[in-house]
Amino acid sequence: MKGIMKSLAVTMSTFIRGPVTRNYPTEHRELPERDRAFPILLWDQDIDEPFCTGCHACERACPVECMTVLMKDNPAHESQGGTSKRRKIVDEFWIDYGRCMRCNICVEVCNFEAIAMNNTWQGHEMSVYDRSDLVMDLPQLMSQSKAEEIQEWVAD
Amino acid sequence: MSDGIFGVENAWLDAAIRIQLIVGLMTVVVMGLIYLERKILARFQQRLGPTRTGPAGLLQSVADALKLVGKEDLRPRNADPWTFELAPYLVFVPVFLGFVVVPFVAGWEVRVVELGLIYFVSVSSLSIIGWIMAGWGSDNRYAMIGGMRAAAQAISYELPLVLALISVAMVADSYNLEEIVQGQAATPNIVWQPLVVVVFLIAGLAELNRTPFDIPVGESEVVGGPFVEYSGIRWSFFFLAEYAALFIMSLIFAAVFLGGWAWPLGEEWGRGWQLVLVSVKAGTFMFFVFWVRASVPRLRIDQLMSFSWKILLPLMLVQVLINGAVLVYGGSLWILTIAGLVGVGVLAKLVGDAVSQPRPKVVAASAEGEVAS
């Protein structure tokens, strides 16, 4: 009986220690800054256009090929009277979050620091009814960064 | 024998009203018990338990009940129709029959039955038939094994339970629960029969199919046992029966061993205080059951049966022998207490060295350790 008494003692000690769980949807855990939900594009606030120039670097480096990028000439380039120094700008950008395996390689290969991993709860809590709704197009990818909700973290 | 409730003369009508009262009380108590168990078990596991439905999750059981009522109760195509349909009732009804003799407070039993204890035991063992029917009727291998296990376990733990209650009845020299409770006004029976209390706790756990004896419904082996194929209201009947049995077992434990409403307070404190006293005593039994459920693993079927036949039954037979000898030859009841404590020591020792050995010293090969092939 000694062993059973010991087990009862252990459970009583945890009874006294009190709960460690939290009520998830109402209380959120504070996410670390390096958290990786899904890749999103970053918005250049002062020139008011995306950092991404559509150079396909991330698309080629992606192991699961979940990205499709289209490039176009930048209408807001200095030669056309604009303020931006980027000659090329992203035209269309799709990421299929259903295929992405969140390995952070696209962030590493991007040499314009235009893509980063979403480290907000909104990036995690994304549920859709149809698999094709997981394919994010350009506006959706840039919405959070445009609204300045993202303090992105990119490895130096 | 109180005269009819609410002044009703006709005995049948009186009994019917009392039974309706009990059934109504039971559904509320069972819902409360389910909620309490989930909260207490959660606390043991450092969890919050239900918190969403209602303030601090109080309406959780109501939500469960509504869901279960709303769910479609399926029947497997080639299940045996009658056995499958009737199994829940055969499990559910005997438990409620047991409430006839339970002494809540001074005058509030449904009927004061002269052979109350024997009636309780014989009625509560009827529900095994329901388990086997559920196991056989639902044409599912896990259910079949669960049903057979339920039968084996219930039979082997019926005997120690009956002998335990008989030896207490010998001390109180009456089977009528009313008199047993009144007889304990001075000292509760637990003082005279410590070994019997321990054996009653163990056998009670086995009767309720609670850990460490939840073999018929062990999730990791037989995935829910006989209830596997049930869903909706039928499944809730089994669930209701299980908690009703827990409630009635704790009330009997309070009445027979801890002196029910009689012991510390006695008659003159009025029914209100007696009700509080009985519920506290029943609550200790239930807390013990929840506590054991959170901390002790499950026995295997052969260990369970050998434990009952080889250890509990002989101990109980010896206990009855000693009771008889002391009561007939007029020895003082303290001898019973000593004998009981010796019995508890023997039981602990038997369980202890039958299994465990000194803390296993696992040979820790040092850094360059010889390579044992």
Add this chain to the structure above:
Amino acid sequence: MTTDGTTPAGDESEASVAELVDTFENTIWPSIDRVLAGVDVRPERGVLDLIVHVPRADVVRALRMLKQGDELQFNYLRSLTAVDNEADGVDVVYHLYSIPKNINVTVKVTLPADDKVLETATTVWQAANWLERETAEMFGIRFTGHPDPRTLLMPEDMTDVFPLLKSHPFAEIELLQGELLGHERGAGGDE
């Protein structure tokens, strides 16, 4: 890396066998050569372990000698797999380890691409049982005398397609992300 790690040899020029032999002096090759006297064995330098090529006919005999000889005692079959070299056949690779002696060796057998049949090694180690079943279903090798030649990971009826062969194509991605939204392929998809 310890055990018998050695500096990797230069490129595999066809030096004379004598010169090849002496470059192995600090590996376990001399003892293996002694143990496998009856088998014509060709050593090869590995990055970590010594690689020994054994002809197909007497591979099981060689493995048994390696296991039962009290000088080497390779009593632990670490892993058994195959490598598809397309034109010059399929190599079946046995990684052996001796627990008492703490030494490793890799035994390789080359099977011609058209006739992939090999004697089973389950008579030597029981460990080979599932490993051979997996290699068989992935590479199409038939291990004669295997106690239970069913497929291991593949569905029971998939005994004609061998996924790990180089000839087996990668599944084409049916719908690039763009198409899902009605954008036709080819406008700047990956190269």
Add this chain to the structure above:
Amino acid sequence: MVTETAPEFETQDLLINVGPQHPSTHGVFRMVLEVDGEVVKELVPHIGYLHRGAEKLCENNDFRQGVGYMDRTEYLAAHNAELSYVMAVEALAELEVPARAQWIRMILCELNRLSSHFMFFGAFGVDVGVFGTPFVYAWRERETLIDLFEEISGDRMMYAYFRAGGLAWEVPANFKERVHEVLKSSRQGVKDFDGLLTENEIFIARTKNVGIISAEDAIEIGMSGSSLRASGVNLDIRKTEPYLFYDQVEFDVPLGENGDVFDRYYVRLQEMEQSMRIIEQCLERLEDGPIMPEKMPRMLRLPEGQEVYIRTEAPRGEYGVYLVSKGGNKPWRLKVRSACLSNLQALRQMSVGQYVADAIIILGSIDIVLSEVDR
């Protein structure tokens, strides 16, 4: 049987299908038990439900992309899986990994061993029958460990943090304090499990002398890791073939005596204490420095015609990566040697003749992860 039973009293054996959807098969694993009453007469395992062709996929991905697939072949100890893959690539490319990166790798692999063993204790406790308490204790400890992993790599279970040559990026500044914190709570977790299960009479009755496998059979079947050491075979790759800096830290290798379910449980419990000891020593030795070699080629190409078989001690046993390269930036052939696959081969031999309830906990005691079995 003493007497010949008359034909009409012959009992019929029952075929029970345990899994692939079953609460205690630890994943999509199916075993068909042929049961006579409660005794298991025959056990036929079926695997392959989680086969995603990781080896074929790796052949189409270069050496940075493959790390993500390695996590998925071992979701309970992804650091250990990445370690083998990354060490294989470094062995072929002859990359010199800086000391700091190796120390951090050792710490993370040992922490991952703790979180994986906690998962074992949680699931095993529930298999033996305690209603949920060990599982929630295990989750309390795993959460603290996984929070630390998330702070370092950004992901809870699929880290993709190791790279050929070192680490993807630097650990956060408060790394040492956080590891000490986590160790303190893990120590409490191990004490809880020890108190809850080790000396519990019913637990001992259920696990002692159940599912015994002898040392010779274990070697013959190719078992590895704690299941092998529980049968008394002193084979721990961190000791026999030290990699990283395992030869510069002292730790013991716990061995069992008679290879039953209890020994497999108790060896793992002791291994956790040894892991914590290793982590503390590593933390003292950890000093600043680079985490990647300076001259790292932008696109890593491996020499032509080389092959290597790297094996490391993962929580479940020997996790080996056999990498064959014919030049270029993609492996020609990558074989993952799965410890669970070999341990699972012994399941039939251990379970036949035991009770149904024992077959379940024997399966639990060899601690299988189906993504590693099926790859």
